[in-house]
Amino acid sequence: MKYTALCKFELSAASRAEAIIELLDLFPAGEKSRGLLAGALDVREKVGATVVHDSIALPHCRSILVDKLTVVAGKSQTGIPWPEKMVNTVILFVSPVKPNSPQEHNKFLSHIAGKIRKSGDKIVAAGNQDELLDLLGFQHVEQGE
Amino acid sequence: MDKQLEKLISLHDLDVMIADLNRKDIRKRETEMGLHTEGALEELKELREAYCRNIDRKWRGLYNQLTRHYGNAVVPALMGRCAGCLTRLPTAVCSDPERNLKVHTCPTCGRIIYWAD
Numbered sequence: 042m043k044y045t046a047l048c049k050f051e052l053s054a055a056s057r058a059e060a061i062i063e064l065l066d067l068f069p070a071g072e073k074s075r076g077l078l079a080g081a082l083d084v085r086e087k088v089g090a091t092v093v094h095d096s097i098a099l100p101h102c103r104s105i106l107v108d109k110l111t112v113v114a115g116k117s118q119t120g121i122p123w124p125e126k127m128v129n130t131v132i133l134f135v136s137p138v139k140p141n142s143p144q145e146h147n148k149f150l151s152h153i154a155g156k157i158r159k160s161g162d163k164i165v166a167a168g169n170q171d172e173l174l175d176l177l178g179f180q181h182v183e184q185g186e
Numbered sequence: 187m188d189k190q191l192e193k194l195i196s197l198h199d200l201d202v203m204i205a206d207l208n209r210k211d212i213r214k215r216e217t218e219m220g221l222h223t224e225g226a227l228e229e230l231k232e233l234r235e236a237y238c239r240n241i242d243r244k245w246r247g248l249y250n251q252l253t254r255h256y257g258n259a260v261v262p263a264l265m266g267r268c269a270g271c272l273t274r275l276p277t278a279v280c281s282d283p284e285r286n287l288k289v290h291t292c293p294t295c296g297r298i299i300y301w302a303d
Contacts, residue, residue: 071303073187081199088226093219104199138202143209150215
């Protein structure tokens with residue numbers, strides 16, 4: 042199964058907070074909702090950074106501010122301090138709050154875990170957007186689609 | 187957006203995070219992925235206390251009461267209906283561009299309503 046994802050291949054963020062805001066800018070949500078989502082994602086990171094495979098970060102949460110699973114993948118050429126480790130790939134996702142969404146959320150986590158286990162090094166080294174999304178099993182959608 | 191409404195939405199998302207980390211399947215999956223969840227639950231609960239202290243007593247009481255009763259206290263309005271009980275919301279409220287500038291509740295189930303921006 043391919044999940045749809047937004048993507049920003051050249052992140053300019055120099056910090057975790059900036060990276061989250063830069064990726065949330067692609068979200069199909071208003072400014073206020075994006076601000077609240079940034080707060081929720083920041084809380085999740087503060088209680089336990091979501092860095093896996095050394096340089097991949099997975100900021101995520103479930104929120105009533107989205108009505109479907111929304112995924113944004115990002116890549117930084119210079120690296121982003123997260124803050125203890127440098128990361129170059131960020132996969133940000135927010136699942137909705139619905140009766141079956143814990144299962145959906147867990148299924149997506151399982152999908153990501155499988156892709157990272159299988160191709161973690163390739164994901165970190167992906168040279169372009171299509172390669173990155175393909176390795177992650179994502180189908181690209183443009184902002185606003 | 188009304189500050190109390192913002193805080194109630196944030197509290198709701200924090201409660202969802204706490205509930206998720208209490209779920210064995212999600213915690214197991216996150217641990218398998220190498221995400222550290224030890225201690226996170228306690229920190230989130232402390233944060234929840236701090237969030238609650240910043241919410242007016244009236245709304246905090248209603249939030250806790252609704253959560254106990256329904257499991258979710260804050261819901262979006264979808265196509266003019268409460269997403270919790272599907273009651274049609276008053277047209278005057280739904281069409282008001284400043285509808286998020288105060289806390290609205292569903293006239294039927296009492297859940298706190300917000301409109302996605």
